[in-house]
Amino acid sequence: AQTVTQSQPEMSVQEAETVTLSCTYDTSESDYYLFWYKQPPSRQMILVIRQEAYKQQNATENRFSVNFQKAAKSFSLKISDSQLGDAAMYFCAYRSATYHSNYQLIWGAGTKLIIKP
Amino acid sequence: EPEVTQTPSHQVTQMGQEVILRCVPISNHLYFYWYRQILGQKVEFLVSFYNNEISEKSEIFDDQFSVERPDGSNFTLKIRSTKLEDSAMYFCAGQGLTEAFFGQGTRLTVV
Numbered sequence: 001a002q003t004v005t006q007s008q009p010e011m012s013v014q015e016a017e018t019v020t021l022s023c024t025y026d027t028s029e030s031d032y033y034l035f036w037y038k039q040p041p042s043r044q045m046i047l048v049i050r051q052e053a054y055k056q057q058n059a060t061e062n063r064f065s066v067n068f069q070k071a072a073k074s075f076s077l078k079i080s081d082s083q084l085g086d087a088a089m090y091f092c093a094y095r096s097a098t099y100h101s102n103y104q105l106i107w108g109a110g111t112k113l114i115i116k117p
Numbered sequence: 118e119p120e121v122t123q124t125p126s127h128q129v130t131q132m133g134q135e136v137i138l139r140c141v142p143i144s145n146h147l148y149f150y151w152y153r154q155i156l157g158q159k160v161e162f163l164v165s166f167y168n169n170e171i172s173e174k175s176e177i178f179d180d181q182f183s184v185e186r187p188d189g190s191n192f193t194l195k196i197r198s199t200k201l202e203d204s205a206m207y208f209c210a211g212q213g214l215t216e217a218f219f220g221q222g223t224r225l226t227v228v
Contacts, residue, residue, distance in 0.1 A: 033215060033216070035216060042221070043154075043206050043222055043224070044219070044221045044222060045160075045208060045210075045219040045222070046219075047216055050215060050216050052215070091159075091160065093160075095217075103148055103165070103212050103217075104150060104162045104165055104173065105150075105152070105160070105162065105210075105217060106162075107159050107160040107161075108159065109158075109159045110159060
């Protein structure tokens with residue numbers, strides 16, 4: 001069974017600085033997707049960034065980028081130029097690309113990101 | 118841009134009462150899911166739904182839970198006799214080509 005681990009329950013960063021959130025996962029599959037979701041105090045689940053396992057290039061979305069290391073099964077999120085609005089829980093999630101799993105998401109425990117003004 | 122809509126946003130119910138949580142998924146999605154997040158804990162998969170039937174369910178999804186899509190649009194999660202430990206955020210999601218699209222969640226409080 002697949003597992004996702006986020007070893008940092010909480011991280012803090014000074015506004016405008018860069019922060020990296022860690023995520024590791026375990027799977028025997030070769031084709032899958034990885035996601036970072038942001039959950040602000042409103043508790044809505046917002047997709048931040050997506051990475052397809054077959055792509056070697058790291059995904060980027062504006063100030064958000066990932067460091068995807070497939071062999072190490074590592075998927076970290078880097079937030080550049082941190083803003084107060086980035087304060088939230090961040091969840092790493094895994095999804096198989098094959099039908100048998102019904103595409104359900106496997107979630108990490110989350111990292112609470114605090115932005116210091 | 119199409120979105121997943123959940124109602125109500127917050128529901129308070131007495132222990133033992135039945136609750137129905139509603140979701141209107143994006144119309145061209147085929148797979149639908151309910152997830153649960155107890156406060157301060159990780160998100161947990163409850164059930165997936167495809168072609169008008171359950172395709173997979175977790176251990177959490179016991180006989181107290183049921184899902185249906187009665188009219189082809191609304192997707193509901195029913196909890197027959199709520200317990201205090203059912204208090205959580207419940208998220209509905211639909212599967213797009215690559216990522217899941219989430220509703221804003223329903224906060225269920227059982228008192």
